[in-house]
Amino acid sequence: xxxxxxxxxxxxxxxxxxxxVSEVAAHLWERGWAERNGGNISVDLTAIADRLxxxxxxxTVTMKDLPREAGGRTLFVTGAGERLRDLxxxxxxxGIVRFDDAANGYRVLWSAGGPSGFRATSELPSxxxxxxxxSSRNGEHRAVVHCHPTDLLALSHHPRFGIDEExxxxxxxxxxxxxxxxxxxxxxxxxxxxxxxxVLAELTVEGLRKADVVLWSKHxxxxxxxxxxxxxxxxxxxxxGAAILLRCLSAGYxxxxxxxxxxxxxxxxxxx
Ligand SMILES: [Zn+2]
Numbered sequence: 001x002x003x004x005x006x007x008x009x010x011x012x013x014x015x016x017x018x019x020x021v022s023e024v025a026a027h028l029w030e031r032g033w034a035e036r037n038g039g040n041i042s043v044d045l046t047a048i049a050d051r052l053x054x055x056x057x058x059x060t061v062t063m064k065d066l067p068r069e070a071g072g073r074t075l076f077v078t079g080a081g082e083r084l085r086d087l088x089x090x091x092x093x094x095g096i097v098r099f100d101d102a103a104n105g106y107r108v109l110w111s112a113g114g115p116s117g118f119r120a121t122s123e124l125p126s127x128x129x130x131x132x133x134x135s136s137r138n139g140e141h142r143a144v145v146h147c148h149p150t151d152l153l154a155l156s157h158h159p160r161f162g163i164d165e166e167x168x169x170x171x172x173x174x175x176x177x178x179x180x181x182x183x184x185x186x187x188x189x190x191x192x193x194x195x196x197x198x199v200l201a202e203l204t205v206e207g208l209r210k211a212d213v214v215l216w217s218k219h220x221x222x223x224x225x226x227x228x229x230x231x232x233x234x235x236x237x238x239x240x241g242a243a244i245l246l247r248c249l250s251a252g253y254x255x256x257x258x259x260x261x262x263x264x265x266x267x268x269x270x271x272x
Contacts, residue, residue, distance in 0.1 A: 025087035039147035062105035151242035172241030174257030
């Protein structure tokens with residue numbers, strides 16, 4: 001039987017991405033956006049991990065209805081039921097999986113606890129759909145983060161902001177200049193759908209085609225980026241806008257917000 005891959009076998013490029021995952025997972029835990037096994041992270045490593053061997057005797061975990069293009073793809077994913085706070089080194093909560101060429105399922109290439117006990121998050125279908133959509137449109141985006149940012153999630157329960165993505169985006173842009181500049185395509189709202197369902201996956205893909213952050217109604221948020229730090233930043237900045245809005249509403253007044261002229265001035269300066 002072949003020796004299971006150790007962390008060192010993964011190579012510098014992959015380890016660099018895993019270090020970023022640990023860093024972002026720690027932020028998510030500290031911010032209170034990843035309670036228990038809430039939240040998940042994936043990184044498409046196909047371009048930098050194609051040399052990693054598939055252990056010949058690794059069991060294939062079958063998955064139904066995988067898109068054909070999933071075949072051969074290599075992803076880092078968080079594990080089913082695992083806690084994001086356990087993504088700090090040695091990263092017990094994550095693993096690297098590769099989909100077989102016929103896209104009937106995946107085999108575990110590496111996980112800190114050994115490949116046999118690892119199972120990918122139930123949100124893998126959503127993450128996979130997003131990665132496939134991204135790579136067909138824009139090869140630069142490789143990381144997807146889902147978490148439960150408290151104030152954005154609270155706004156998804158709001159009778160107006162929670163159902164009108166244009167109103168939500170315009171209002172959060174007006175809370176502070178950074179939201180307009182660093183969440184330039186705004187926030188899309190996906191109506192509530194069962195976690196892990198293909199309906200939710202489809203809504204998420206649609207949302208990310210037009211917006212930087214997708215707010216899963218009454219559940220959480222998803223963003224993508226060139227790496228996990230970029231994806232985290234998008235949610236973090238949007239969440240700041242949500243926190244300011246809720247702080248003003250809680251204090252009993254409607255925020256004045258940046259004016260249309262002030263927003264246009266930012267758009268000119270930053271070429272938005
Ligand atoms: Zn969730």
